[in-house]
Amino acid sequence: MKFETRCVHTGVDKDATYLSATTPIYPTSTFRWDNLDSHRGFDYTRSGNPTRKALEENLAALEGGIDCRATCTGMSAIVAALQLVSPGDHVITGHDIYGGTYRLFDKVLRDQGIDFSFVDMGQPTQVEAAIKSNTKAIWIETPSNPLLNIVDLNAIVAIAKKHQLITMADNTFLSPYFQRPLDHGVDVVMHSTTKYLNGHSDVVGGAVICKHQQHAERISYIVNAMGLACSPFDAWLVLRGVKTLGPRMEAHQRGADAVARFLNEHPGVEKVYYPGLPTHPGHELAKKQQFGFGAMVSFELKGGRPAVEKFLSKLKIFQLAESLGGVESLIDYPDTMTHSSMSKEDRRTAGITENTLRLSVGIEHPDDLITDLAAGLSAVSQ
Numbered sequence: 001m002k003f004e005t006r007c008v009h010t011g012v013d014k015d016a017t018y019l020s021a022t023t024p025i026y027p028t029s030t031f032r033w034d035n036l037d038s039h040r041g042f043d044y045t046r047s048g049n050p051t052r053k054a055l056e057e058n059l060a061a062l063e064g065g066i067d068c069r070a071t072c073t074g075m076s077a078i079v080a081a082l083q084l085v086s087p088g089d090h091v092i093t094g095h096d097i098y099g100g101t102y103r104l105f106d107k108v109l110r111d112q113g114i115d116f117s118f119v120d121m122g123q124p125t126q127v128e129a130a131i132k133s134n135t136k137a138i139w140i141e142t143p144s145n146p147l148l149n150i151v152d153l154n155a156i157v158a159i160a161k162k163h164q165l166i167t168m169a170d171n172t173f174l175s176p177y178f179q180r181p182l183d184h185g186v187d188v189v190m191h192s193t194t195k196y197l198n199g200h201s202d203v204v205g206g207a208v209i210c211k212h213q214q215h216a217e218r219i220s221y222i223v224n225a226m227g228l229a230c231s232p233f234d235a236w237l238v239l240r241g242v243k244t245l246g247p248r249m250e251a252h253q254r255g256a257d258a259v260a261r262f263l264n265e266h267p268g269v270e271k272v273y274y275p276g277l278p279t280h281p282g283h284e285l286a287k288k289q290q291f292g293f294g295a296m297v298s299f300e301l302k303g304g305r306p307a308v309e310k311f312l313s314k315l316k317i318f319q320l321a322e323s324l325g326g327v328e329s330l331i332d333y334p335d336t337m338t339h340s341s342m343s344k345e346d347r348r349t350a351g352i353t354e355n356t357l358r359l360s361v362g363i364e365h366p367d368d369l370i371t372d373l374a375a376g377l378s379a380v381s382q
């Protein structure tokens with residue numbers, strides 16, 4: 001079956017009693033046993049639940065993995081994935097990853113004995129140069145957040161294989177509709193399902209998808225032992241959202257492309273970061289390893305924070321809010337919002353300035369989005 005068909009049908013046909021067209025929600029904490037030795041596949045919802053299992057089947061199939069665990073947030077999915085490394089191990093990652101991931105690595109897991117190097121992952125030579133005798137894994141985010149740098153999946157996987165390292169990729173920004181890291185040899189994929197997979201800004205959730213049995217077993221064990229799994233209701237919402245993933249991603253991308261081209265021509269804009277623009281340094285690589293360019297667009301507005309404030313004051317459609325991937329367009333100021341958990345120095349090293357704005361382009365009509373941004377830009381120039 002083609003991708004869009006699998007989005008609609010995988011993990012759905014679960015109701016043998018009434019043949020309902022959608023997967024039922026099982027809002028139960030526990031399940032009766034038939035006798036002292038057997039039950040019908042589920043005993044306690046932290047360990048497993050039929051609705052969550054349906055979502056897990058669906059996401060594993062879409063990413064091309066052998067198994068998936070659906071978690072209660074994207075961060076809990078990262079926590080679970082990072083249990084594949086141990087205290088004393090070293091992990092290499094990008095210097096421009098999502099701020100919350102950076103905080104978890106730098107401020108929590110480092111204190112628990114895991115060492116991290118934050119490098120420019122756009123330069124595979126920097127990744128190889130950072131390898132130490134205790135390096136165990138490489139954490140990839142591509143496109144990166146918020147500057148949409150593209151990491152060469154094949155090149156990083158080749159380095160990892162040479163040094164026997166585990167590769168893990170956060171595929172939140174593109175979803176499996178536009179990118180499938182496991183097909184490039186990555187070992188583990190993680191999602192914040194809060195974003196495109198659910199797509200309607202009404203759930204926080206996560207997922208870890210594995211390609212190898214030993215990783216899948218460990219993640220499954222950890223999600224149960226640490227209590228990281230998502231609720232049946234949230235699983236049901238994400239499963240419902242995934243059904244429209246393909247058409248939504250196409251609509252998101254149509255708007256992002258129009259918005260990026262508009263901003264790129266505007267004299268009030270210093271620079272646009274969108275891999276779909278032929279001038280983007282990662283454009284050719286993105287064409288090679290992705291099936292689309294996605295709908296995250298960042299840009300540098302001329303005029304610093306005062307200009308940013310004027311610009312934002314005129315927006316009616318783009319809502320000033322963190323998060324991304326919902327049907328409604330959002331705008332984020334990474335310096336005080338999504339990336340405030342990084343130090344100012346680290347933000348500047350990563351290329352985030354006081355002019356940087358990040359758009360999550362929704363599925364509204366592109367003309368309305370452009371009109372909205374044009375109103376903001378004209379306020380800045382007055």
Ligand SMILES: Cc1ncc(COP(=O)(O)O)c(C=O)c1O
Binds near residue numbers: 076100172194324
């Ligand atoms: C790329 C990326 N990864 C992970 C996360 C964390 O996900 P959650 O907020 O669902 O915990 C986010 C959240 O914004 C994100 O943008």
